[in-house]
Amino acid sequence: xxxxxxxxxxxxxxxxxxxxxxxxxxxxxxxxxxxxxxxxxxxxxxxxxxxxxxxxxxxxxxxxxxxxxxxxxxxxxxxxxxxxxxxxxxxxxxxxxxxxxxxxxxxxxxxxxxxxxxxxxxxxxxxxxxxxxxxxxxxxxxxxxxxxxxxxxxxxxxxxxxxxxxxxxxxxxxxxxxxxxxxxxxxxxxxxxxxxxxxxx
Amino acid sequence: xxxxxxxxxxxxxxxxxxxxxxxxxxxxxxxxxxxxxxxxxxxxxxxxxxxxxxxxxxxxxxxxxxxxxxxxxxxxxxxxxxxxxxxxxxxxxxxxxxxxxxxxxxxxxxxxxxxxxxxxxxxxxxxxxxxxxxxxxxxxxxxxxxxxxxxxxxxxxxxxxxxxxxxxxxxxxxxxxxxxxxxxxxxxxxxxxxxxxxxxxxxxxxxxxxxxxxxxxxxxxxxxxxxxxxxxxxxxxxxxxxxxxxxxxxx
Numbered sequence: 001x002x003x004x005x006x007x008x009x010x011x012x013x014x015x016x017x018x019x020x021x022x023x024x025x026x027x028x029x030x031x032x033x034x035x036x037x038x039x040x041x042x043x044x045x046x047x048x049x050x051x052x053x054x055x056x057x058x059x060x061x062x063x064x065x066x067x068x069x070x071x072x073x074x075x076x077x078x079x080x081x082x083x084x085x086x087x088x089x090x091x092x093x094x095x096x097x098x099x100x101x102x103x104x105x106x107x108x109x110x111x112x113x114x115x116x117x118x119x120x121x122x123x124x125x126x127x128x129x130x131x132x133x134x135x136x137x138x139x140x141x142x143x144x145x146x147x148x149x150x151x152x153x154x155x156x157x158x159x160x161x162x163x164x165x166x167x168x169x170x171x172x173x174x175x176x177x178x179x180x181x182x183x184x185x186x187x188x189x190x191x192x193x194x195x196x197x198x199x200x201x
Numbered sequence: 202x203x204x205x206x207x208x209x210x211x212x213x214x215x216x217x218x219x220x221x222x223x224x225x226x227x228x229x230x231x232x233x234x235x236x237x238x239x240x241x242x243x244x245x246x247x248x249x250x251x252x253x254x255x256x257x258x259x260x261x262x263x264x265x266x267x268x269x270x271x272x273x274x275x276x277x278x279x280x281x282x283x284x285x286x287x288x289x290x291x292x293x294x295x296x297x298x299x300x301x302x303x304x305x306x307x308x309x310x311x312x313x314x315x316x317x318x319x320x321x322x323x324x325x326x327x328x329x330x331x332x333x334x335x336x337x338x339x340x341x342x343x344x345x346x347x348x349x350x351x352x353x354x355x356x357x358x359x360x361x362x363x364x365x366x367x368x369x370x371x372x373x374x375x376x377x378x379x380x381x382x383x384x385x386x387x388x389x390x391x392x393x394x395x396x397x398x399x400x401x402x403x404x405x406x407x408x409x410x411x412x413x414x415x416x417x418x419x420x421x422x423x424x425x426x427x428x429x430x431x432x433x434x435x436x437x438x439x440x441x442x443x444x445x446x447x448x449x450x451x452x
Contacts, residue, residue: 014297019275021272047322047325107396112419115396116323116324116367117203119204119422120204122202138452140451160202161203180277182275183277186275189275
């Protein structure tokens with residue numbers, strides 16, 4: 001199976017490559033359009049800032065490639081946010097795969113919550129989906145983010161911080177996870193394994 | 202709900218764990234990767250590797266170690282010790298570290314914190330503060346707590362948050378090694394007044410101490426070394442205890 005990670009100006013890709021390696025998959029990090037189109041699985045990782053990431057994708061026409069892709073596609077962290085319509089992070093228009101907006105966490109008045117949301121938090125309200133098959137009992141995932149996607153019709157699972165937000169999304173061949181599966185122990189590994197096991201399209 | 206984090210700290214010298222480790226399960230207790238994996242399997246939420254190698258030419262060993270840890274450990278980890286430049290940070294993050302921690306370099310050149318946050322994002326920049334009380338005032342110290350500075354701990358923590366630090370690792374040098382409990386007042390004063398998470402360190406000796414630092418100490422995470430290394434407290438039993446006491450932890 002050919003798995004590619006889309007190479008763009010976002011950090012933290014090495015950990016994703018290692019996580020796939022632990023599952024016996026040698027993934028390739030690339031920004032070459034043909035390689036991305038030809039892959040069996042495409043992963044869109046990322047940690048970074050939305051507007052510079054979108055500008056980088058557009059410059060290399062990767063935005064079009066992502067919109068046209070037919071094979072199973074997984075956005076992670078910033079990757080999830082860029083698949084939504086718009087992000088409040090520097091007022092950025094995103095890829096629009098998922099018709100929801102990305103907003104900044106605002107601590108409740110007098111609240112103790114800090115931003116970013118950093119640490120382990122639990123998945124709730126899981127929808128039946130092949131990505132969520134046979135998950136371990138412990139539903140905690142590792143999060144690091146200041147922006148979140150609103151709830152919508154494609155929300156697969158939620159997490160609560162200050163309020164409920166979208167933890168995962170699914171529409172057609174696109175899946176997305178806000179937390180970091182590559183850093184989320186058994187649960188994260190199972191999610192990646194399930195993604196790799198999705199039927200090819 | 203967001204959980205409180207338990208973070209074992211491993212001191213590393215020349216690529217090996219030092220400061221005594223007592224695990225019969227490990228063939229080689231000095232192997233940081235084996236120890237990291239064991240803690241990870243036991244339910245540690247993150248790990249901190251503190252490099253106490255004195256010489257610059259041994260830094261390469263640290264990058265190799267970070268690569269090994271990143272390959273084999275499935276939870277986030279922070280690397281600290283002797284980091285002083287954008288290049289140092291780049292090498293460690295590229296090798297797979299999730300966060301880096303700086304300490305003396307931030308005191309010497311506070312603008313380094315701004316530069317690192319801009320370059321890599323606040324989420325991966327932890328700034329460590331070693332604090333010691335003198336005449337009732339908390340002062341920032343450097344060089345393992347030996348050298349006093351003219352910075353007051355609370356004001357310094359605020360400045361670091363303003364400059365873009367993502368987390369503060371607060372060690373009370375007065376409590377470190379005492380096993381008499383964390384510095385609750387200081388931790389609460391810092392954590393309660395900051396918009397970023399605070400990791401409390403120094404003084405852990407019992408499970409009650411962890412409960413205290415998460416409740417009255419308002420800490421977001423608690424770090425300890427020897428009580429885990431010498432198995433005085435096991436991470437699974439600590440988490441069960443905390444859960445029973447109403448502290449939200451990952452299980």
